[in-house]
Amino acid sequence: MISQRTKLYIWLLGINLFISTFTFGGGYVVVPMIRKYFVSRKKLLNEDELVNMAAIAQSSPGAIAINLSTLAGFRVAGMTGAVISYIAAVIPSLVILGFISTFYVAFAADPLISAVLRGMQAGVAALIVDFVVDMCSMMIKERSLLLTLMIPAAFLANFIFEINVAIILIVCCFLCIVRVWLNERRQK
Numbered sequence: 001m002i003s004q005r006t007k008l009y010i011w012l013l014g015i016n017l018f019i020s021t022f023t024f025g026g027g028y029v030v031v032p033m034i035r036k037y038f039v040s041r042k043k044l045l046n047e048d049e050l051v052n053m054a055a056i057a058q059s060s061p062g063a064i065a066i067n068l069s070t071l072a073g074f075r076v077a078g079m080t081g082a083v084i085s086y087i088a089a090v091i092p093s094l095v096i097l098g099f100i101s102t103f104y105v106a107f108a109a110d111p112l113i114s115a116v117l118r119g120m121q122a123g124v125a126a127l128i129v130d131f132v133v134d135m136c137s138m139m140i141k142e143r144s145l146l147l148t149l150m151i152p153a154a155f156l157a158n159f160i161f162e163i164n165v166a167i168i169l170i171v172c173c174f175l176c177i178v179r180v181w182l183n184e185r186r187q188k
Contacts, residue, residue, distance in 0.1 A: 008077050009084055011042075016069050016088030021096070024120050027057075027064030029127050034072055035134075044076045051138055059169060066090060146179055 002010075015037050023029045031054050038045045045053075053075065057067035066089045073085025100107060107113050139147045150172055157163045 005077070009080065012073050012077060012081055012084050013088050016073065016085045017092060019069065020065065020089045021092040023065065024124065027066075027068070028131060029124055030065040030068055031131050032127050034068060038072055038076070045072065047134075047138065049075065051135060054135075059173075144179075146175065150175070 019030060019033045019037070023033055031050070034045075035047075035050055039047060039050055050072075053068060053071040054064075057064045057071055060067050066086060069089035070082050070086045074082035077084070136151055139151060142148075154168050154172060157168050158165060
């Protein structure tokens, strides 16, 4: 008889292997997939937890996909869940990259594979837009003028003025820390 904990570990292994295997286009594509399986279907996390973990995963060193999978695994099943999720998130990428690098010359010249990759770009763009819209709607629900204005300001700073993303993140972090500090000070 398999215990509930063991079933959870097996589910984490399988779902992270699945997500890592079928998410092409960068780490941000993992966020909607984790939302779909961890938040919507299994209800192991809520939307706020996912957004917070995505922010931590993005600001931590390393790939956001692996960081977020590890954080979700840790949140759901502790350190064992984090280790299982980490391994499951890394293995498909290693196998796929090893396979592609072995046959790179053949893949680069094949028009069918090029067409498939171009089609995948459209799907990836749609997933990222969906994630950005969801994150912006959650920020607007906070009813904070600072957070609401931070979204277009960060976009303009990067897109129009070409300010480095690291500088934008540091400024945003500083502003949020000051906001939290001022709120705590008012409550005393």
